[in-house]
Amino acid sequence: xxxxxxxxxxxxxxxxxxxxxxxxxxxxxxxxxxxxxxxxxxxxxxxxxxxxxxxxxxxxxxxxxxxxxxxxxxxxxxxxxxxxxxxxxxxxxxxxxxxxxxxxxxxxxxxxxxxxxxxxxxxxxxxxxxxxxxxxxxxxxxxxxxxxxxxxxxxxxxxxxxxxxxxxxxxxxxxxxxxxxxxxxxxxxxxxxxxxxxxxxxxxxxxxxxxxxxxxxxxxxxxxxxxxxxxxxxxxxxxxxxxxxxxxxxxxxxxxxxxxxxxxxxxxxxxxxxxxxxxxxxxxxxxxxxxxxxxxxxxxxxxxxxxxxxxxxxxxxxxxxxxxxxxxxxxxxxxxxxxxxxxxxxxxxxxxxxxxxxxxxxxxxxxxxxxxxxxxxxxxxxxxxxxxxxxxxxxxxxxxxxxxxxxxxxxxxxxxxxxxxxxxxxxxxxxxxxxxxxxxxxxxxxxxxxxxxxxxxxxxxxxxxxxxxxxxxxxxxxxxxxxxxxxxxxxxxxxxxxxxxxxxxxxxxxxxxxxxxxxxxxxxxxxxxxxxxxxxxxxxxxxxxxxxxx
Amino acid sequence: xxxxxxxxxxxxxxxxxxxxxxxxxxxxxxxxxxxxxxxxxxxxxxxxxxxxxxxxxxxxxxxxxxxxxxxxxxxxxxxxxxxxxxxxxxxxxxxxxxxxxxxxxxxxxxxxxxxxxxxxxxxxxxxxxxxxxxxxxxxxxxxxxxxxxxxxxxxxxxxxxxxxxxxxxxxxxxxxxxxxxxxxxxxxxxxxxxxxxxxxxxxxxxxxxxxxxxxxxxxxxxxxxxxxxxxxxxxxxxxxxxxxxxxxxxxxxxxxxxxxxxxxxxxxxxxxxxxxxxxxxxxxxxxxxxxxxxxxxxxxxxxxxxxxxxxxxxxxxxxxxxxxxxxxxxxxxxxxxxxxxxxxxx
Numbered sequence: 001x002x003x004x005x006x007x008x009x010x011x012x013x014x015x016x017x018x019x020x021x022x023x024x025x026x027x028x029x030x031x032x033x034x035x036x037x038x039x040x041x042x043x044x045x046x047x048x049x050x051x052x053x054x055x056x057x058x059x060x061x062x063x064x065x066x067x068x069x070x071x072x073x074x075x076x077x078x079x080x081x082x083x084x085x086x087x088x089x090x091x092x093x094x095x096x097x098x099x100x101x102x103x104x105x106x107x108x109x110x111x112x113x114x115x116x117x118x119x120x121x122x123x124x125x126x127x128x129x130x131x132x133x134x135x136x137x138x139x140x141x142x143x144x145x146x147x148x149x150x151x152x153x154x155x156x157x158x159x160x161x162x163x164x165x166x167x168x169x170x171x172x173x174x175x176x177x178x179x180x181x182x183x184x185x186x187x188x189x190x191x192x193x194x195x196x197x198x199x200x201x202x203x204x205x206x207x208x209x210x211x212x213x214x215x216x217x218x219x220x221x222x223x224x225x226x227x228x229x230x231x232x233x234x235x236x237x238x239x240x241x242x243x244x245x246x247x248x249x250x251x252x253x254x255x256x257x258x259x260x261x262x263x264x265x266x267x268x269x270x271x272x273x274x275x276x277x278x279x280x281x282x283x284x285x286x287x288x289x290x291x292x293x294x295x296x297x298x299x300x301x302x303x304x305x306x307x308x309x310x311x312x313x314x315x316x317x318x319x320x321x322x323x324x325x326x327x328x329x330x331x332x333x334x335x336x337x338x339x340x341x342x343x344x345x346x347x348x349x350x351x352x353x354x355x356x357x358x359x360x361x362x363x364x365x366x367x368x369x370x371x372x373x374x375x376x377x378x379x380x381x382x383x384x385x386x387x388x389x390x391x392x393x394x395x396x397x398x399x400x401x402x403x404x405x406x407x408x409x410x411x412x413x414x415x416x417x418x419x420x421x422x423x424x425x426x427x428x429x430x431x432x433x434x435x436x437x438x439x440x441x442x443x444x445x446x447x448x449x450x451x452x453x454x455x456x457x458x459x460x461x462x463x464x465x466x467x468x469x470x471x472x473x474x475x476x477x478x479x480x481x482x483x484x485x486x487x488x489x490x491x492x493x494x495x496x497x498x499x500x501x502x503x504x505x506x507x508x509x510x511x512x513x514x515x516x517x518x519x520x521x522x523x524x525x526x527x528x529x530x531x532x533x534x535x536x537x538x539x540x541x542x543x544x545x546x547x548x549x550x
Numbered sequence: 551x552x553x554x555x556x557x558x559x560x561x562x563x564x565x566x567x568x569x570x571x572x573x574x575x576x577x578x579x580x581x582x583x584x585x586x587x588x589x590x591x592x593x594x595x596x597x598x599x600x601x602x603x604x605x606x607x608x609x610x611x612x613x614x615x616x617x618x619x620x621x622x623x624x625x626x627x628x629x630x631x632x633x634x635x636x637x638x639x640x641x642x643x644x645x646x647x648x649x650x651x652x653x654x655x656x657x658x659x660x661x662x663x664x665x666x667x668x669x670x671x672x673x674x675x676x677x678x679x680x681x682x683x684x685x686x687x688x689x690x691x692x693x694x695x696x697x698x699x700x701x702x703x704x705x706x707x708x709x710x711x712x713x714x715x716x717x718x719x720x721x722x723x724x725x726x727x728x729x730x731x732x733x734x735x736x737x738x739x740x741x742x743x744x745x746x747x748x749x750x751x752x753x754x755x756x757x758x759x760x761x762x763x764x765x766x767x768x769x770x771x772x773x774x775x776x777x778x779x780x781x782x783x784x785x786x787x788x789x790x791x792x793x794x795x796x797x798x799x800x801x802x803x804x805x806x807x808x809x810x811x812x813x814x815x816x817x818x819x820x821x822x823x824x825x826x827x828x829x830x831x832x833x834x835x836x837x838x839x840x841x842x843x844x845x846x847x848x849x850x851x852x853x854x855x856x857x858x859x860x861x862x863x864x865x866x867x868x869x870x871x872x873x874x875x876x877x878x879x880x881x882x883x884x885x886x887x888x889x890x891x892x893x894x895x896x
Contacts, residue, residue, distance in 0.1 A: 330784050351786025360784075368784055371777035382774055386786040391767040 026085070027052045027214040028073075028104075028183045033082035035068055042068040045082065046240050048233040050183060050214040055205060057229035057247065058218045061259055061454050065238040066218050070185050073216075074106045075099040086183070105181025107172045109188045115161035119143070119171050122160055126175045146178055150204055165316070166197035173204065184208060185216045190224060194315050195482075195515030202228050220259070222252050234258040260455045277306030279342075280474035281327065281358070281443045286336035288322040290498065297322050297333070298498040304443070304474040309465060311489030311506065312478040315518050319498040320447070320478045321363055327445045327476060328360040329353035330368075340443060354387030356443075361436045363447035363478070365428050370421050376402065376431055377416035383435045402431070405438025410460050425452035437464050444468060447478040462488050482511050494518055570886050574879040581875050587868050596873075599861025600854040606861075608744040610854045612815050615748045616641055616824065618849035619807025620831030622759055623680070623800040625840040627694075629763060630796040631776035636683060636698025638828025639705035640676040640801045644808025646709050647675035649717070649728050649819040652812075657734045664735040668809050676805015677798045679705060684797030688790040694797070702828065713819050728819035737814035748810035752846075755803065760842040772796055804828070830856060833881045852877065 026049035035043040043065045050056045060066045071077045073084060075093040083090050086102055093099050099106070113122050120140050140156040147154055152170045160168060169189065176184060186205075190198045205215060205228055217229065225232060225247055232250060234242035242250065242258045282303040290296025297319045304310045314320055325331035327338055332348035339345065340356040362368040371379065377399035384401065385393050399416035406413045413430045414423050420431060429452050436444065446465065450458035465488050468475055479485050485492050489506040494517035501517040579589035600610050620637035627634045651671040655664045683701060686692040710726070717728040737746040763769035775782045775792050782789050808824070816823050830852050838845030855877055859870030 328784075349786075350784050354786055362784070367778075368780050369778075371774050371781050373773065373777055378770070381770075382781075382785050385767075386784075389786075391771050391787070393767050393770050 026050060027087060028216075029085035030069075030073065031083050031085055033069065033072055033079045033084070035065075035072055035077055036080050042238050043072065043079075044239045046235065046238075047082075047243065048240065049244055050216055051231075052182075052212045052214050053209050054230045055209055055215045055217060055228050056231045056233065056244075057225045058216055058233055058235065059220060059225065059242075059255060059259055060235035061220060064235040064259070066235055067187065068238075069235070070106065070187060070216070070218060073099070073185065074104060100179050100181070103180060103182035104185065105176030105179065105183065106185045107169070107176055107187065107189060111165075111168050111172050113160045113168055113171060113175075116159070118157055118159050119154055119163075119174075120156040122171060123156075123175045123178055126179060142178065143174060147174055150174075150177065150207055152204060166193055166200070169193070169197075169201065170204075177208075181213070183214045183216065185218070187218045188220075189217065190219070190221065194518050195511060196519060198224075222255060225255065226252075236261060256455070277308070277472060279303040279305050280340065281445075281476060282339040283323070283327060284337050284339065286323070286326060286338075287334045288319075288326060288331065288498075289334055290319070290322065295319050295498040297326070300336070300495075300498075300500055302476075302493055302500065302503075304476050306442070306474050307469055307472045308491070309469050309475040309477055309489050311485035311492040312476065312495060313480075313482060313485050313492050313514055313518060314495035316480060318495045318518075320495055322498075323495070324360070324363055324445055324447045324476075324478050328358055351387050351389065355389075357441045358443040358445060359436045359439045359441035361432055361444070361446040361449050365425075365432050369432055370428060372421045374420060375417050376414055376420050376423075379420050379431065380416070380435060402434060402438070406430075406434045409434055409437055409464055411457065426454065426457070429453055430457065433461055433464070437468065440468070440471065440473070442473060444473055444475045445478075446475060448480065449477070450479075450481070450484060482514055485514075486511075567884075570883045571880070574876075574883040578876045578879055582868070582872065585868055585872065587862075587866050592862060592866050592868070595861045595865045596855075596858040599865075600858050605744060606857070610850070610857055611745060611749050613825075613827070613857060614846075614850045614853035615752045615814070616807040616811040617827045617831045617834055617853050618752050618756065618846045619810070620804045620828050621834040621838070621845045621849050622756060622842060623676070623804035623807070624832050624835035625838070625842060625845050626759065626763070626772075626800040626803065627680075627684075627793075627796040628835065628840040629769070629772040629776050630793055631779065632684075632687070632793060632796060633695040634680060634683075634698050634797065634800050635695050635832060636680055636701050636801075636828075637804050637831045638824055638826065639698070639702035640679050640804030641808035641811070641824045641828045642702075642705040642709050643675040643679045644672035644805030645812040645816075645819060645823055646705075646712065646808075647671040647805065648809035648812050649731075652731050652735050653717070653729050655735065657732045661734050661736075661738070665737060665813065668735070668813055669806060672809025672812075673802040673806045676808065677802040680797045680801025680804070681794065684794045684801075687797075688794050709819065709823075710821060713821070717819065719818070726821060731813060731817045735813065736817060737810070746814040748814040751806075751810060755806070756842050756846045759803070763842065768792075768795070804831075825856070827856075830877070833877070837881060837884065851880070855880070 028050040030046060030048050032045045032047050033043050034041065034045055046065070046069055048056070048058075058066055058069070068077065072079045073093065075095045075098055078094070084093055085091065086104075091102050093102065093104070096106070114125070117125070120136060120143055123143055124139050143156045146152075147156075150173075152174055154163075154167055154170050154174065160171065163171065189201060193201065205217070209215060217224070219225065229247045232242060232245050232247050232255065233240060234255060236259060242255070284301055286297045286300040288297040295318050300319070300323060302310065302323075312320055312323065322331065326333050326347075329338070329345060329348060329350045329352060337344050338347075340353065340358055343356065345356060346352050369379070371382070374382070375395075377395050378393070380402035381393040381395045381398035384398055385391070402413070402416060411430045411434050413434055414420075414427050420428060423431070429449075433449060436446070444465075449461050449465070453461065462484065465475055465477065469490075477485065477489060486506055486509060491503055492506050492509060492514065493503045494501045494514055496518055504513065504517070579593075582589045582592045599606050601607050620641050623637050623640055624634050648668040648671055652664060652668045655667060659667075679701060680698065683692075683694045683697040686697050687694040713726045713728050719727050719729045721729075737748055739746050740749070763772070771782070771787055771792050774785070774787060775789055779789060782792075812819065812823065831849065834848040834852050835845050838848040855873050859873040862868045862872060863870040
């Protein structure tokens with residue numbers, strides 16, 4: 001829940017010069033919405049306008065109040081103050097169903113489809129057409145027609161569980177469009193798409209815009225603002241800091257500064273070159289059967305040398321998870337081995353890996369790290385005990401150590417006596433980073449390190465990774481954020497369908513090349529060069545978030 | 551949240567808890583009235599027949615011994631996330647092993663030696679019985695709630711076989727009973743009262759468990775395993791060994807409870823020697839949120855309620871089993887509270 005306490009002083013609002021004219025003919029006018037949760041103010045007098053045939057980007061960091069705002073718009077939350085005006089008429093949005101009736105459509109970040117049902121069944125369910133009599137043929141024909149009109153190719157008879165994330169999002173869009181939305185709200189729609197899928201999505205958004213639909217796109221990626229947005233509103237700390245500005249009128253630097261509140265200096269990758277030292281972490285011929293929706297690993301060979309950062313890119317669910325698990329001894333491969341500093345490691349023995357000097361920033365802290373009821377200090381004690389082979393925990397000493405490590409790393413973490421499970425995702429991540437990076441172990445396996453972090457901490461984290469490389473640590477960095485991978489990696493291995501589709505030198509790499517590899521196409525393959533369809537790219541959803549302020 | 555608010559929250563919670571328990575008592579009064587009893591007289595009987603008079607208070611304490619120890623047998627594995635429904639069976643095998651040892655030794659050794667031998671036998675048998683379920687869980691992944699529950703019936707059948715056949719008292723009245731424990735092997739009374747040393751042992755054991763769970767690495771590791779087994783595994787903790795050890799310790803406690811109940815109070819192995827206290831103990835542990843001190847408190851309360859049935863039958867002409875209604879209401883009451891508070895059960 002992105003709830004932010006209210007700042008003492010209001011930041012100055014920068015308003016577009018054309019605001020006065022905009023008010024009269026706005027399709028959607030959010031007028032002074034305030035939403036409080038107890039003593040916390042999530043939205044404070046938020047106002048913005050969306051016009052027909054316009055894409056309006058809503059920018060802000062995690063916790064800036066974007067999600068709360070759209071939930072107010074969509075009738076999930078009730079606003080404490082302010083109103084929502086649709087077509088010049090104050091609308092009483094009391095529930096999502098009412099919002100749909102009013103022509104407000106919402107595509108949530110976590111797509112809300114029933115996996116066991118087919119595409120048309122899902123759409124019928126949503127559009128309220130699952131009345132007494134189901135008329136499958138008619139609904140399917142309708143779907144085909146709408147899909148054709150907007151270029152949303154999808155098979156109405158397919159089961160949602162068998163679709164890729166990109167396809168599921170198309171179904172979600174169809175669902176919303178078929179219920180007659182005039183205002184479309186997209187909540188971070190691109191976070192799990194391949195670059196090609198993002199292009200396809202923006203193509204659809206462009207058509208909708210041309211047809212007079214008003215579109216609100218929530219994002220924190222500057223690139224998307226530049227590609228698709230006509231107008232921008234920036235939220236910080238629950239308040240509007242940039243209102244209704246034309247996207248062309250504001251620079252990237254100004255947008256990032258508005259979001260963060262201070263200027264952020266993006267780190268530049270030094271790409272030391274000079275070749276890596278001796279291989280500290282190697283995986284050889286790794287095969288792992290995929291669990292759940294993951295594709296597993298089908299023969300992976302990869303090495304990370306001392307003083308090297310090897311990035312692992314790929315669409316979620318293409319084997320990253322399995323690779324990271326095996327590399328820290330948390331899973332048993334079906335074939336192949338992991339070598340640390342030349343020694344073959346016993347499989348599925350996390351303690352042995354820790355003794356050998358492998359530390360990990362876990363991919364899913366809530367599932368793999370946080371013990372309900374324990375404090376930060378107790379987690380630190382648990383962390384230090386790993387690999388000692390003894391069941392001994394010195395909580396007091398660990399509290400001191402974790403505080404020292406946080407100070408050394410420049411990360412601010414919660415007090416040692418706070419319960420970890422009561423902290424926000426970003427605060428949990430900072431504790432995890434402090435423990436994993438503070439260890440200064442020879443090998444680091446890092447998964448999605450900047451997820452849930454604010455821009456400044458994310459930059460600090462990347463700097464820490466570069467520092468680790470400078471000290472001669474070997475770093476395996478799994479991330480879904482191509483910009484992050486390009487910023488810190490020496491080499492980037494791209495996983496597709498459980499295989500290494502290619503390893504590229506980060507210094508000379510570009511996004512398009514990586515994107516092609518992510519879909520499983522050969523590195524230098526011409527378009528149509530036997531590229532497999534991406535039907536297998538059904539990923540577990542990741543919510544990698546950060547601001548890319550390049 | 552500011553400290554002031556949190557304190558306020560605590561007050562509200564306390565008031566809510568009081569209201570809910572008063573509601574449970576009121577509901578019980580309604581049930582009593584429907585059965586033709588006078589609620590006021592019933593309440594006074596219940597209080598008088600359990601805690602007010604010396605002898606009955608002593609019986610409440612003595613009967614609380616097996617309940618408390620079997621409840622701790624639930625609490626320790628629960629710390630590691632295991633559900634031990636086998637307190638009943640572990641009480642029984644503890645009593646059976648103690649009977650075997652105690653009757654065999656007879657008066658051949660001094661009292662303290664036979665107490666010790668019986669205690670070790672009872673605790674060992676209980677540990678083995680729970681350990682069996684623990685092994686099935688760690689080696690085969692069998693659900694321990696099911697296996698411990700089913701092992702209760704096996705334990706009871708073994709006991710029945712012994713007292714109907716092999717161990718049947720030849721000089722008995724034909725009832726299926728074992729021979730009685732000789733006087734020298736019976737647990738010593740305290741200060742000339744009905745109370746025996748079992749009460750002190752129980753207090754000591756509960757204190758020890760409190761310390762073990764709270765102040766040792768083992769207790770901490772159990773909390774980690776119970777809270778998030780995946781995090782425990784990734785931290786290199788020996789998860790299986792910890793799970794098994796919690797079952798062994800739990801079983802030993804219940805086995806000891808069975809032994810103390812036999813050697814201090816029952817003195818003969820007979821059918822229903824446990825009075826189904828193993829199941830009441832399960833509820834006591836949950837009511838006490840698996841925290842040793844609270845668990846022992848809950849055991850005392852349940853012991854008193856269970857015993858008050860006798861008084862009701864004699865004085866108020868009600869069926870003694872009506873107290874089971876009160877027991878159920880007391881256990882169910884906190885569920886109403888937790889609906890709004892996520893995380894803590896009861």
